Amino acid sequence: RRDGDLHIGGIFPMEGEGGWQGGQACKPAAELALADVNARSDLLSGFKLYIHSNDSKCEPGLGASVMYNLLYNPPQKLLLLAGCSTVCTTVAEAAKMWNLMVLCYGASSPALSDRARFPTLFRTHPSATVHNPTRIKLMQKFGWSRIAILQQAEEVFISTVEDLEAHCKKAGIEIVTRQSFLSDPADAVRNLRRQDARVIVGLFYVVAARRVLCEVYKHRLYGKSYVWFFIGWYEDNWFETNLEKEGIDCTPEQMREAAEGHLTTEALMWNQNSNQTTISGMTSEDFRSRLNEALREAGYDIDGERYPEGYQEAPLAYDAVWAVALAFNKTMEKLEKSGLSLKNFTYTNKKIADDIYEAINSTSFLGVSGLVAFSSQGDRIALTQIEQLTDNHYVKLGYYDTQADNLTWLERERWVGGKVPPDRTVVVNEL
Numbered sequence: 422r423r424d425g426d427l428h429i430g431g432i433f434p435m436e437g438e439g440g441w442q443g444g445q446a447c448k449p450a451a452e453l454a455l456a457d458v459n460a461r462s463d464l465l466s467g468f469k470l471y472i473h474s475n476d477s478k479c480e481p482g483l484g485a486s487v488m489y490n491l492l493y494n495p496p497q498k499l500l501l502l503a504g505c506s507t508v509c510t511t512v513a514e515a516a517k518m519w520n521l522m523v524l525c526y527g528a529s530s531p532a533l534s535d536r537a538r539f540p541t542l543f544r545t546h547p548s549a550t551v552h553n554p555t556r557i558k559l560m561q562k563f564g565w566s567r568i569a570i571l572q573q574a575e576e577v578f579i580s581t582v583e584d585l586e587a588h589c590k591k592a593g594i595e596i597v598t599r600q601s602f603l604s605d606p607a608d609a610v611r612n613l614r615r616q617d618a619r620v621i622v623g624l625f626y627v628v629a630a631r632r633v634l635c636e637v638y639k640h641r642l643y644g645k646s647y648v649w650f651f652i653g654w655y656e657d658n659w660f661e662t663n664l665e666k667e668g669i670d671c672t673p674e675q676m677r678e679a680a681e682g683h684l685t686t687e688a689l690m691w692n693q694n695s696n697q698t699t700i701s702g703m704t705s706e707d708f709r710s711r712l713n714e715a716l717r718e719a720g721y722d723i724d725g726e727r728y729p730e731g732y733q734e735a736p737l738a739y740d741a742v743w744a745v746a747l748a749f750n751k752t753m754e755k756l757e758k759s760g761l762s763l764k765n766f767t768y769t770n771k772k773i774a775d776d777i778y779e780a781i782n783s784t785s786f787l788g789v790s791g792l793v794a795f796s797s798q799g800d801r802i803a804l805t806q807i808e809q810l811t812d813n814h815y816v817k818l819g820y821y822d823t824q825a826d827n828l829t830w831l832e833r834e835r836w837v838g839g840k841v842p843p844d845r846t847v848v849v850n851e852l
């Protein structure tokens with residue numbers, strides 16, 4: 422019989438001004454998973470898993486101090502869960518000194534895909550680069566081989582664009598111009614028109630996206646001769662809210678007109694097949710109901726559509742705890758063969774750390790966020806979803822499985838001009 426307790430650290434972004442406060446929904450989701458794995462007699466039998474957590478406010482410094490407090494206060498922790506790219510960068514860079522795995526449920530930065538800097542990092546949240554093969558696939562599908570890029574000067578978008586450029590080069594797609602801006606996109610948008618850009622990939626946070634869209638309206642860089650790729654994880658009506666508050670001098674009608682027809686790409690975070698039973702015995706819709714119940718109890722007005730931040734990513738946190746439990750289970754079985762257990766883990770014991778690494782590295786299970794598996798860089802392997810804004814609401818156009826290079830297309834796209842916009846000015850020779 423094995424008995425005892427297994428402890429991990431949880432660093433959740435709950436409050437804070439900047440960044441992503443996704444811990445608000447992700448912490449409750451992780452706690453649901455903790456209850457579920459502890460209720461399973463066939464998992465970690467004889468052991469109970471505990472999460473000791475604190476708020477990072479999505480600030481790397483505070484995240485670091487939360488980590489030190491977790492490590493220098495008993496009981497000893499076996500692994501760290503964390504959210505936010507900035508916090509994961511700091512925590513994952515330091516954790517290797519304690520032989521600790523770090524599992525990030527809310528970090529999209531491409532910079533984290535680096536085994537040299539982050540040898541023990543895994544993430545159930547896909548890298549922002551997961552959009553790029555999908556963008557290329559769509560360009561090939563619609564015959565666009567001449568594109569432009571408009572990006573906000575933020576680390577996550579800079580490294581995503583570098584990855585996109587590499588994909589374009591490989592696919593023989595020409596980038597006629599790459600414009601970036603800090604916070605005011607006016608000049609950058611004007612330059613797009615000068616370069617006669619027609620197919621434009623836009624990479625910016627949602628506040629900058631509203632500024633871009635108003636400039637696009639003013640420069641008439643929309644309609645039947647243009648195609649915009651935006652990021653798909655903004656809130657649904659992002660282009661008509663907060664206009665006054667953010668000093669956008671376009672009306673909701675003008676914003677809607679400029680937005681009509683744009684495409685979006687995003688990583689799938691909720692298993693699409695809603696009646697498929699996952700490892701927990703729940704479907705992703707069962708999970709949604711349980712999460713909503715937990716959030717109501719925490720005081721969120723879910724029925725009034727007042728969702729906490731991180732709701733979209735909650736399945737990633739839920740599945741992260743399952744990945745830990747399954748990896749510990751696998752490690753325990755292996756250690757038992759040599760008369761050891763996870764209770765023998767210490768911060769200086771690289772041997773057991775390597776066993777835990779191996780176990781996480783070979784993860785493969787169906788979670789509420791879909792198939793959970795990691796690349797050799799510890800990145801989440803995920804499907805992407807493509808949508809188009811038609812008559813002011815988002816229509817699902819299809820899904821893309823990069824690994825299998827399989828595009829599921831629903832034939833629902835509609836073009837303002839009734840046909841696929843060309844990627845350049847088409848000269849019609851008079852006969």
Ligand SMILES: CC1(C)CO[C@@H](CC(=O)O)CN1
Nearest residue numbers: 441505506527528529530654
């Ligand atoms: C899709 C998004 C909003 C991207 O940023 C992640 C947070 C981060 O990368 O810091 C959370 N999920």
